[in-house]
Amino acid sequence: MLTFDHVHFYYKKGQPVVEDISFTITAGEYVAIVGANGGGKSTIAKLMDGLLLPKEGSVKFNGLDTVIPVDLAKIHEQLGFVFQNPEDQFITTTVMDEVLFGLENISVPGEEISIRLHQALQAVQMEDYLEAMPHQLSGGQKQRVAIAAIVAMRPQFIIFDEPTSMLDPQSRKQVLSIMRELNQQGMTIVHITHHMEEVLLADRVMLLHQGHLIFDGEPYTFFATVPVGDYQLELPFAVRLYHQLHLTTPLTANWKEMITSQWSTNYKI
Numbered sequence: 001m002l003t004f005d006h007v008h009f010y011y012k013k014g015q016p017v018v019e020d021i022s023f024t025i026t027a028g029e030y031v032a033i034v035g036a037n038g039g040g041k042s043t044i045a046k047l048m049d050g051l052l053l054p055k056e057g058s059v060k061f062n063g064l065d066t067v068i069p070v071d072l073a074k075i076h077e078q079l080g081f082v083f084q085n086p087e088d089q090f091i092t093t094t095v096m097d098e099v100l101f102g103l104e105n106i107s108v109p110g111e112e113i114s115i116r117l118h119q120a121l122q123a124v125q126m127e128d129y130l131e132a133m134p135h136q137l138s139g140g141q142k143q144r145v146a147i148a149a150i151v152a153m154r155p156q157f158i159i160f161d162e163p164t165s166m167l168d169p170q171s172r173k174q175v176l177s178i179m180r181e182l183n184q185q186g187m188t189i190v191h192i193t194h195h196m197e198e199v200l201l202a203d204r205v206m207l208l209h210q211g212h213l214i215f216d217g218e219p220y221t222f223f224a225t226v227p228v229g230d231y232q233l234e235l236p237f238a239v240r241l242y243h244q245l246h247l248t249t250p251l252t253a254n255w256k257e258m259i260t261s262q263w264s265t266n267y268k269i
């Protein structure tokens with residue numbers, strides 16, 4: 001469980017970036033975080049991971065506080081972070097070493113290392129690239145290796161900061177389906193995204209705007225009640241189509257199922 005309790009943050013005093021934000025994410029949830037540029041999404045992700053520390057309030061993961069160094073080390077055993085640009089994450093010269101690096105860092109025993117290495121690369125369909133140089137892979141392959149390096153460490157919780165923004169549609173589909181699969185296996189997912197279609201994969205959506213949490217709830221309620229244009233966002237294609245067809249069914253859970261299944265079919269997720 002991850003808890004933000006009245007969190008405030010600024011980079012420069014007098015210029016708040018996160019203002020009095022509180023929420024709890026429970027185990028197994030898939031949470032999308034959306035908002036216009038500069039809304040504070042990446043800052044929130046870094047506060048979750050302890051890369052940034054709150055100026056006021058607290059961020060706790062399973063009761064461990066990010067401001068306490070021993071707690072933070074324990075948090076990092078359970079919480080992983082996948083960056084927008086996988087190159088920011090790479091530190092070795094082969095795909096195999098990239099995955100092994102994290103495993104050795106957390107002292108996984110020798111016999112288990114090899115099992116985890118192969119399982120993680122198999123999960124992202126990159127097991128044929130053990131000796132490849134990460135920097136020479138395609139954008140989608142790089143992102144999948146970055147995910148494998150995190151998944152191998154078996155965290156309970158992974159934050160993905162715009163993981164598909166640099167990918168072509170095919171690679172995007174692959175990465176989204178890996179994320180969904182990880183969630184179905186029980187991993188908690190936080191997914192920061194600019195693609196409003198991707199919100200339909202989530203159980204819950206948070207809208208951040210100018211450092212405030214404007215909405216926190218189910219995607220179908222979000223699309224039915226929030227004037228997303230006011231926040232420089234667009235409705236997903238399936239929802240716009242629904243409105244254009246002048247469908248009269250009330251926006252209920254059935255509506256959620258309808259657009260989710262339509263989207264899933266379109267994108268074969």
Ligand SMILES: Nc1ncnc2c1ncn2[C@@H]1O[C@H](COP(=O)(O)OP(=O)(O)OP(=O)(O)O)[C@@H](O)[C@H]1O
Pocket residue numbers: 011012017035036037038039040041042043044
């Ligand atoms: N290292 C930094 N130093 C100073 N200001 C920063 C720093 N990082 C971000 N900011 C500012 O904090 C605010 C929130 O930025 P943040 O990157 O969290 O937003 P975001 O919602 O992730 O934006 P984007 O969608 O563009 O990635 C912005 O005004 C940004 O300019």
